Amino acid sequence: MPPAKPSLELLRSLTDEHVLQALICEQRLTRAEIAARTGISKPTVGESVRRLTEAGLLRDTGERTTGRGRIGSYYALAPDLGVALVVGIAPEGVVAEAMDVRGQLVAREHEEVGRPARPEQVAQALRAVAERVLADTGRARLAVVSAADPVDRASGRLVHLPDAPFLVGELSPVEVLASLLAGPVTVDNDVNWAARAERAASGPESLDDFVYLYLGEGLGCAVVADGEVRRGSGGLAGEIAHVLTRGPGGHAVAFTDVFADLRLRQHHSTALDVDRLLSAVDTDGDRADETLAALAEAVCGVISALVAVTDPQLVVVGGAWGTHPAVLQAVSDRAAELPRSVPLRPAQITTQPALSGARAEALRDLRAAISTRRQQPT
Amino acid sequence: MPPAKPSLELLRSLTDEHVLQALICEQRLTRAEIAARTGISKPTVGESVRRLTEAGLLRDTGERTTGRGRIGSYYALAPDLGVALVVGIAPEGVVAEAMDVRGQLVAREHEEVGRPARPEQVAQALRAVAERVLADTGRARLAVVSAADPVDRASGRLVHLPDAPFLVGELSPVEVLASLLAGPVTVDNDVNWAARAERAASGPESLDDFVYLYLGEGLGCAVVADGEVRRGSGGLAGEIAHVLTRGPGGHAVAFTDVFADLRLRQHHSTALDVDRLLSAVDTDGDRADETLAALAEAVCGVISALVAVTDPQLVVVGGAWGTHPAVLQAVSDRAAELPRSVPLRPAQITTQPALSGARAEALRDLRAAISTRRQQPT
DNA sequence: AACTCTAGTCAGGAGTGTTGCCCAAACTGC
């Protein structure tokens, strides 16, 4: 992209952006503080604050400085800048939250759905919670959706893959939510959101290339390369059910088929029976050891493929049975023998990892939407 | 990254950038033409041209417009803006080229190296060709290196992986070339460069997510996600020798071991014996069919892993035996039966694909280095 | 010879950011 054409207007909007950015970071500031933070001169900041206040983006909070010196006025972002909608869709139910530009939740609703979930049911629940959450605030400026199924990148629809369990079902969050929104909808897989949350939680240390392996009722994985989740052309990157691995007898079988062989699937479904798996592993005896060894072998086959293709600095393991201590230990031990070994660790974020990643994205997008709005409409 | 601090100087440098950019695209332009192209007003362009000419970045070519109207002066980039060094390192030998900001080769040298290549030999040859190429131009402003071995991302060193053939050997192009350069060195694997060239050749149609599978003496692959080659944390993404696939008897074996089983490796090496492979495939008879089927099965196991992990829109196949018609056909046929099938096609660029990708990068970097140089030193 | 066309320049003006100075108001110390 060529840099923007130089013009005075560009300069001015850049100044406004800096001022808004400062107030996004700091909540409330006087004009002098903004000037000190941004390095922009006081008169310029004063002018920018005047413009932004007139435009309704900033507000004099009424608070005044105390202490030495002349009293100053604190300015802050206007409280009515709109909210972002954060949505989590899982087979158990639907959650919706409204978040303001400060990152504070202004509303939260959830609704459970009986299993197996029918798509119309989920859609209806989704619509309902979103409406309730936005009842007080009006249309949301954007929405970020986490869904427990593969998501088509272009359309945002939940899609079904062969031999993968369809947990939620055919559903288009974009269409369901369209009328409640005044902006874009971002839909992605829950594992991808969890990976983003994990990256954010890793702090300033750069966790730019890693893999988040999700081992639960479904089998999934998120690939983070150069600091971003990579979704592939259709959004289906990381759908590892069909990766060949080493199954019973040393045969090459698809990852998902290992669980059929081990009789760890739910009836009439390709979804894993997690309870059965965990109890099989927890029972003492040779049988449990065999199962553990088979699982570790299969998982490590997948890990070796992930390592070969993406060269991660770390493999994060999440999901109900992947983080089970015995499983994790068995997998780690086996992984250490791989030709290219990679550190393994359980996910750090365990409570609502996907939703927390989606929240962070929603906040970033909402702030960007506010601070980069060039061209104020008269 | 927060946007640059607004200032008058920023505006001016933006104008200069636009002017330089226009002359990078168009070779020679009059001030009026620059104004028309960039949308900047004539007086401003005139001022910018004056500045840049004084700084030595632009030059009045002496050419004048003909036709109706007042004669105008053509300006062009100064001819002494420096060159980029493009280097290709392969087991057969070393190539070096010097390229100017117009993308024209001003010098080219190559030197063959006997096989097996010893690292010191290669380093010496590299140094020699680079010196010869830069003899007339002085230090290069940057270098782009393509190497036929895995490259460590942080250091740019060629590295050895277990069970992968070390074609060139322990070598640090950065150190070898350091004294000939006045800028950064970019080192990457030849397959990655070939993939970039392939992407560039695909034209305006967006080929943003694909996989370049290289099947030659070595086995490699490049992963392009969201328009960029993804190298992984250490630069070893795509080193697929150890991906599990289906070998003889349906057993799960590492990709590279399939060739040991098929006796298609060179003696005392993990490198493939390409000649033997091709003749085995070309001989008519059941034996050839068996070999073909085994190869197709093994390759498709790897492809299914690549597809699962990266979800490419396309798999490009390159390399000496991968593009052999019989092999390609067998692989395509087998790949169509995969649970998630993906189009396959041979590489479009067949002559020096890696070098051509490296050239494009060198040109882009060189132009960026010139056009974004803020702050002209007095 | 007059007209047309075009590259380049000049003059004036609008808009932006900066420096430096001053003022107002609150606290601090005597």
Place this chain on the structure above:
DNA sequence: GCAGTTTGGGCAACACTCCTGACTAGAGTT
């Protein structure tokens, strides 16, 4: 209680960039 200090804010002057519109120069065209 009073002077000194400290701090946010405002004002004026200046420097700089870009733009518009008019103008000039010089060659081809009629």
